[in-house]
Amino acid sequence: MRLQLSEEDEAFRAELRTFFTTEVDEGVRATVRDRGELTKDQIVATHRTLNAAGLAVPHWPVEWGGKDWSPLRRHLWHEEMQRACVPPPLAFNASMIGPVIAAFGTQEQKERFLPPTANVDIFWSQGFSEPGAGSDLASLRTAAVRDGDDWIVNGQKTWTTLGQWGDWIFTLVRTNPDVKKQAGISMLLIDMRSPGVEVRPIELIDGGHEVNEVWFTDVRVPGENLVGEVDSGWTQAKFLLGNERVGVAPVGATKRVLAQAKEWAAATRSGDGTLLDDPHVAVRIAELENELMALELTALRVVANSADGKPHPASSVLKLRGTELQQAVSELVVDLAGPGALAFGTGEADSDLPVWARRSTPTYLNLRKASIYGGSNEVQRQIIAGTILGL
């Protein structure tokens, strides 16, 4: 057993730290630091800064811009980004559809889609969930029917994150209703400017517009936009969802917010001292720090010992506990804000309260999603119970 990073990995980390803190736009980093909402331009610009430096898609095949890093280096890359308040590369592009096209796409599809996907010249949306198909994704009903070489798509997707900004959407559609539900699904790439595609916003409890419904009415999709074989979409879906779970425990970001929370607590009067002097607050922080450290070490155990490509059994802990702690820290912050947590609907100009306090409630409410998406935490418990404990 060895605690330290090797000299090479240490240097790698230092290099990344320098890049992220000097080359990424300070305004973007300040927005993340203040827990604000990023604009589309900020997301795209940051992604392109990373891509220009070869840091947007390091986990792709080398041929398409990947870096062939060890799992540990990927972990360090991810953690350092979060630490430096750098928004990670757009997940729909970098983590989801890019690797799927690289693994399952035709040569034409790779050449057509991968370079613009790496650079967000195409802003992708994800079209998997439906009103009747959440954790039970295979129950989806959006249908694609053959019409010559094309497909005609009808149905509805939901929870389409940032769909209002999407250029293209990767979807799972039912191409065969007469077989076992997993066996009749295909993956289609759909240009969102196609006639018959309609995006409708869903307002969430945090007041923001982050997710959407996407409706398809007789949408014509060229046959060349099918990824993989007809009816093989479940294979690609599982591959994609497996990738989605990697790095889903945002330890670095949660640690950073907890460190900020201490500053905020120390700057807030309470009784004769500050909130940080309150023993209950201090113990709560100490306990969260320890839990986060245990999680970070678990993540390191997973990456350090998954070099042979097989996932470490403890990896299922990361999504479950990572999101729980992310939520717990957001709950701490909303509690630290106290009465400031009421300043929900203020803009920049009309409040004397600090930004972190004004953002505390929207963030707290928004992060309730973390234990629902990416395979709900109940699904994760099912996985642990079934595959690890044999229950």
Place this chain on the structure above:
Amino acid sequence: MDFELDEEQQALREAARSLLSKRYADFETRRGTVADAPGFDRDTWSRMAEMGLLGLPFTEGDGGMGAGPVEVAVVAEEVGRVIAPEPFLTSVVLAGGLVAATGTAEQRAELLGGLASGESLVALAHAEPGARWTSTAAGVRAEQGDGGWRLTGVKEPVPQGAEADVLVVSAALPEGGTGLFTIAGDADGVTRNGYRAPDGSRAARVALDGAVATPLGEAGQDQATAIAAAYDGARVAAAQQAVGAMQVALETTAGYLNSREQFGVPLKRFQALTFRAADLYVAVELARSLALWAAMVHADPDTSAEERTTAATRAWAQASKAGRLVGQEAIQLHGGIGMTAEYSVGSYTAHLTTLDHLLGDARHHLARLAATVGDHAEVDPLG
């Protein structure tokens, strides 16, 4: 960055597992062993000595194996897996660790040599009624007279206090500070009342009435720092021991959920139960991560005393919290059978409870961590 055991460490684990799991393969054997004094199996203790386990952390010059905290943790995990009642943690790691840190060369050779060979059982008499998890002594006082040093007062609870051949006793010094002394277990002025601890191990009230004592190390020296460090070393080992116990308690519980039928179906058909088992797995893995890390911190010669204390505090706080959760839930998920002495999980819970109160519970350690949360921005396990 590497969390895997090397070949030698794996061999050590296999050897310790083979010895201990063979001896305690049948839970009834453990029950029988703890039923009678001294509460552990002398023959197993001798075999552990032959294997080098009782001298594991001591230098070769002191009659030991010269291994480090990682190797100690490896053995502690195996002790925990079968909740072996042999006092590896309290006599070898805790009492032995303190002797190794403070004794003179002659004392180390004699005490650690006897401990490592299994010929002499050493116990640390430090806890006192009315105090908890401190590094100082107040209830036992040391006086220096014509015949040398004499100790008076009560130590309780003293793990293996009634069975030990040698007691390492902490005492308030006349000039202030906490000194360390050795006293033969059967010396004049020593009264020992032994009893069972919750997990069947043995503890005792040790009353000293002017008992003649020999200073451990330099006479009159304040040893509070060394006492604290010895407890920290024990916490790192205990964290791994608790992980071993939790792991088996969880496996036993999962096995029960798989096999036990109620309402015509196995218990695992009830999601309310399997989800709770999944949460136990999460708790065990997180505790394991901090325990492994703490052992590595303690094994690193470049870490400061403060870093070592913090690592021990962090690891044990996590293990203590997880231990309660796993212990309580293991019994609950078993139902009534979990309450019985003849079934194992209740004893695992009792063992975790015993460790918890021997070394300080999560509340105690989180309060220590809370006192310094303002001193750093983030906690970084990689430094």
